Each structure stands twice: as C-alpha cells, then as structure tokens.
Amino acid sequence: MVKLIASLLVLAVVAQQAYGDFKSLSKKDSKSFAPVRRNEGKKLKQNNDHGQDRIVKNDEWSGECKGSLEVPEIPKGWMDLKDGCLNGMRHQIQEEINASYQYLAMAAYFARDTVNRQGFAENFFKAAKEEREHGSKLVEYLSMRGQLTDSVSNLITVPTVAKQEWKDGAAALEDALELETKVTRSIRKLIQTCEGKPYNHYHLVDYLTGVYLEEQLHGQRELAGKLVTLKKMMSTHGELGEFLFDKSL
Numbered sequence: 001m002v003k004l005i006a007s008l009l010v011l012a013v014v015a016q017q018a019y020g021d022f023k024s025l026s027k028k029d030s031k032s033f034a035p036v037r038r039n040e041g042k043k044l045k046q047n048n049d050h051g052q053d054r055i056v057k058n059d060e061w062s063g064e065c066k067g068s069l070e071v072p073e074i075p076k077g078w079m080d081l082k083d084g085c086l087n088g089m090r091h092q093i094q095e096e097i098n099a100s101y102q103y104l105a106m107a108a109y110f111a112r113d114t115v116n117r118q119g120f121a122e123n124f125f126k127a128a129k130e131e132r133e134h135g136s137k138l139v140e141y142l143s144m145r146g147q148l149t150d151s152v153s154n155l156i157t158v159p160t161v162a163k164q165e166w167k168d169g170a171a172a173l174e175d176a177l178e179l180e181t182k183v184t185r186s187i188r189k190l191i192q193t194c195e196g197k198p199y200n201h202y203h204l205v206d207y208l209t210g211v212y213l214e215e216q217l218h219g220q221r222e223l224a225g226k227l228v229t230l231k232k233m234m235s236t237h238g239e240l241g242e243f244l245f246d247k248s249l
C-alpha cells in the first residue's frame with residue numbers, strides 16, 4: 001500500500017513538470033506563429049523598465065514620425081557632367097521626345113479609318129515607341145552620372161506637333177527621313193561638345209556614338225530605301241502602288 005502511494009506521488013510530480021514544460025513551449029510557439037495584423041507588419045525593439053528588450057507594435061511607438069528625410073551631404077566631385085555637355089544632353093532628351101510625338105502623330109493619321117494604311121501606322125507607332133525609349137535611356141544615363149536632380153517637368157516639356165496630316169505615305173516617309181537627319185545632327189553636335197576640352201567625357205561619347213549614332217545611320221538608310229521603293233511603285237501604279245507598299249510593311 002505504501003509502495004502504491006509512493007508511486008502515485010512520483011507520477012504526480014512527473015506529470016506536473018511535464019505540463020509546465022509544455023506550457024512554456026506553447027508560449028514560445030504562439031509568439032512565433034501568431035498572426036501578424038496589418039499595422040503590426042514591422043515590430044521594433046524597445047528596452048523596458050528592467051533593461052530587457054521587448055517587442056512593441058508600430059502603433060505603440062511613441063517617437064516622432066518624420067514625413068521626409070534630409071538629403072545627406074556627400075562628396076560631389078564625381079558629378080562631373082556639367083555646363084555645355086549637360087545642357088546638350090538635356091536638349092537631346094527633348095529632341096527624342098519631340099521625335100516620338102511627331103511619329104505618334106503620323107501613326108494616328110495613317111491609323112484613321114478614313115485613311116486606313118495599317119502598314120504605315122504600325123511602322124510609325126513602333127518608331128514613336130523607339131524614340132521615347134531613346135529619351136528614357138538618356139534620362140537613365142543622367143541618373144547614372146548623378147545629374148538627375150531636377151523634377152522631370154523641368155527636363156521634358158510636352159511638345160506641340162507641327163504637322164498632323166500627310167498627302168500620302170511618301171510625304172510621311174520624307175518627313176520621317178528629315179526628322180531622323182535632324183536628330184542625327186543634334187547627336188553629332190552633342191558628341192562634339194562632350195568630347196572636347198574641358199569635358200572629355202569619353203564614356204558618354206562612346207555610348208552616343210556606338211548606340212545612338214549607329215542606330216540613327218541604319219535608320220536613315222532604311223527610310224531612304226523605303227522611300228525610293230515607294231516612289232518607284234507610285235510612279236508606275238499611283239495609289240495602287242502606295243496600297244501595295246503599305247501591305248508589304
């Protein structure tokens with residue numbers, strides 16, 4: 001009998017200890033698996049009265065909440081794209097955007113149901129997108145050189161399109177070729193400015209020559225070729241020649 005009572009006592013002690021261990025384990029687990037409410041997304045540590053860290057919710061945080069941070073002072077020597085070369089870059093960005101809008105106007109004209117030259121329309125929509133991308137890449141370049149410090153409205157203005165209707169596809173291609181020639185001249189001038197003293201921005205010059213001029217020259221040749229073919233077709237077949245050329249685009 002005494003043995004039985006002693007065994008029961010030992011069992012009770014073991015069970016109590018096991019229950020205590022389970023409770024403390026459950027508490028830990030409930031912390032790590034507790035659902036996070038929206039305003040609890042980020043939690044911060046803060047010392048309590050006993051010098052121990054405790055987790056506080058964001059909405060409990062009593063510190064001052066600042067809406068913006070001041071831009072810290074850092075050395076500025078690396079931002080060496082300036083004066084004439086920088087202004088030339090800004091001008092070139094606007095030139096690309098102007099070209100993009102002009103192509104968009106051409107695309108919109110040929111896409112009209114009353115004109116319905118889908119080949120020309122698609123070509124000009126594509127050209128408008130490419131010109132916009134050229135402008136964006138130059139903006140990215142300015143950012144890379146630490147010169148994107150102004151708001152975009154001071155960098156780019158929305159252009160007014162000078163012409164919105166064309167006699168035929170040949171007239172539009174002639175305008176496109178002239179537009180590309182103007183952009184090419186502008187890039188070459190920019191290269192001259194940035195290459196010479198005191199700038200010597202060889203990296204930029206290399207980029208403009210290898211990427212922009214390369215594309216310009218090939219683009220001009222393509223437009224000139226299309227224009228010659230179209231004019232030949234129109235000289236022998238008139239509007240039918242233009243219709244067939246549009247289908248081939």
Ligand SMILES: [Fe+2]
Nearest residue numbers: 096131134183
């Ligand atoms: Fe361009």
